Amino acid sequence: MTAPERSAPLVTLLQLQRRARQAGTPQALGFVAVNETLQLVAYRQAAMWTATGLGQVMAVSGPPQPDPQAPYIQWLAPLFRHLMREATPAGEVVIGALPETVRADWASWLPAHALWLPLPAGDRPAAAGLLLARDTPWSPHEIGLLGELAHAYGHALDALQPRHPWREGLAPLLRKRKTRRWLLAGALLVSLCPMRLSALAQAEVVPFEPFVVRAPLDGVIDRFDIRPNQPVQAGTPLFSLDTTALRARLEVARKAVDTAQEEYRQSAQAAVTNDKTRAELVLRRGKVQEKSVELDYTAEQLARVQVKSDRAGIAVFADANDWIGKAVTLGERVLLVADPARVELVAWMPAADRLPVSPGDTLTLHPQGAPMQSFDARVESVSYRAEATREGFMAYRIKASFRTDQPLPRIGQLGSARVYGGWAPLIYVALRRPLSTVRQWLGW
Template identity: 70%
Template sequence: MNNPEAPSPLLGLLQLQRRAREAATPEALGFVMVNETLQLARYRQAVWWSTAGLGRVAAVSGLPQPDPNAPYVQWMASLCRHLTGAQPEAGEVDGAALPDGVRADWAEWLPAHALWLPLRRDAHAPDGALLLARDEAWAPHDLALLRELSHAYGHALHALQPQRTWRERLLGALRAGKTRRRLLIVALLACVCPVRLSVLAQAEVVPQDPFIVRSPLDGVIDRFDVRPNQPVKPGTPLFSLDTTALRARMELARKAVDTAQEEYRQSAQSAVTSDKSRAEIALRRGKLQEKAVEMDYTAEQLDRVQVKADRAGIAVFADSGDWVGKAVTLGERVLQVADPMKVELVAWLPAADLLPVAPGDTLTLYPQGSPLQSFDATVLSVAYRAEVTRDGFVAYRVKASFTAGQPVPRIGQQGTARLHGAWAPLAYVALRRPLAVMRQWLGW
């Protein structure tokens, strides 16, 4: 028959949890853990191990304050430091798995059976551990109750501890276990792993050394004789200007020449008998020559209204409908005649992502609409001055020639070019843009 005056384990558990919540300092909580846990389970020795900093023995049962220089405390610190990494879960301590130096002195400092209880909050890293030791083996119901109590101790300890610094967090992470240490080492090695700096830029394939076809005079384009991308030969008609105004001027010039010629003929006949007519004959001859020059110039302009190709290639322009009926001025660019096998790449390097790119560096073009195709090129020149592009951002013009031995891309093909720079650690490449923004914001 059970003794009605003996407190039940559940009542002892609730009382200890309440005492843990009422503790005002970590030291007061440590006193409760190493001394008053005896209400729930019998033991001979208890030690509270704190993981703050490099780790220390924070409380020992029966002592008001442990001496860190005492042999017992130093041996206990070695044991707890080993168990923190080797035994992350609650359970009995296996003496055979301890290091030789710790196992040899076990019988001198502790009873035969010890229980290790990490003090953690949920799945977080433990803020410490409680070590209980006694002569008899630990029963399963003792272990179940103490696990539940250690969970409450862990919550109370976490609430009382100050916010850990980044150094303490790093040391705690390194002490958490071999797997986490290895992962951190791999991450650190990856941060210093050298990778090549690169930046993306808009790019377009343009003809190399094209022949620019310009308007030969002021006028209106009447018709186009070629289609976009049509192959042409030297002498092939490209486009023609409207001749209505020029033909009217030609007719006026011809009549002006006829009139001046008749006036000159009459002055020449009158010069035989009239001194006045002999004096005007030179003036009439000059006027006749002036009108003849005007007529010749108009005839020359009529001969130039039809523009022809000077070399073989393809006619590069968007659409003839954009030009027919449009007024053009002398020298205005209308189209290009280019060799489809001679192309180069023009890339626009954003000023905000400027890399130290120099002639001879490499870049790769990834054309739009062709995810499995790419073209390698070599930088020929980089503009010293940035300019505003047609998309409205400031960028440097970069010209590059395609590497021989690969298919020639189509003129007008657009895409994204990846320019390659110098080698740098992965951490710098990942933080390069945030650091630049922070520096501009802070002004240092």
């Protein structure tokens, strides 16, 4: 054999190693392994397996991509799983040592002599393998060449896998019993660390002891003299009721008074000569007084149609257009006059997140639209039972007063309030909601 003939396999081996390094995907590498390895040694069939995920046949000689549902691929899968599970070293496959289900159909799918080549990845166990099959036995020289090529294929396949450095470093540590004990002790210690119970609740800043402006009588609101959140002083006109009906009643009352007075005058003149008319004089006088009272009452109502503020503050209501033209009844609340320097917090703690909160505990308001702001408050009262909120869930109403050493939020500010309760182990804080849900579901 001449020198070029002796060096030809080595040149082919180097070329295949280069082709493996140039492969851009695991599928491209699999195609090279099962098809182009034929340049180095002769074989009839080849298949490549990877243990990634649940394991799969990555490539077979011939088609560019294997069909997972094909009977040949379905038969190869248990064969590869057995070889990987038993950590079979490189060499010819001993058919007699295979499982019965695989051994029984061997002749239907593969030739008599198959060479198994694990694809190592550095110092880690092989996560893939290459199977080459033909009708003649494999020589030691061929097995040596293919062993070197398998090492290159394994290195290239490992380089194409996604990197998980922290997982790779953690796995050897977890195999040590002492490390597992320390981790378990650390987890137990952390789970027993005390943490303060807390819950989030919807919250709103409301005025403290505001002046409620009510409708002075039945009627229809005619106009508003102020805007929402407008500062007002004592005596500032707020809104007025429609006076059409009252003016008509006042005119009717005046006519009735005039009529009663005229009847009384006529009765007084006739009483000089007629005793019977003198007896009716008292009734006529009473009727005059009755109609006068009705006139005064109607005039008083007409004077009350314009509502004025009794104190200084800001007008708290949504929109004047919501009220203009609306019929109101006596005593119906129309708006509030509040002092912006006197506010409090109302929070709604969901019944599912209920904590043992009592007056004197603290909570923190995180207003919407201001992620860098927060306001501390002190709980003043907690409702004894849950009630339905505007959003439709059951919650406990909490009232709290703001600390005086901080700026006060504006009236109407919405946000989330973090309510703080007592202290409990971390494991209880983490499992409180799941345990509550499981308990409700199981009924214990």
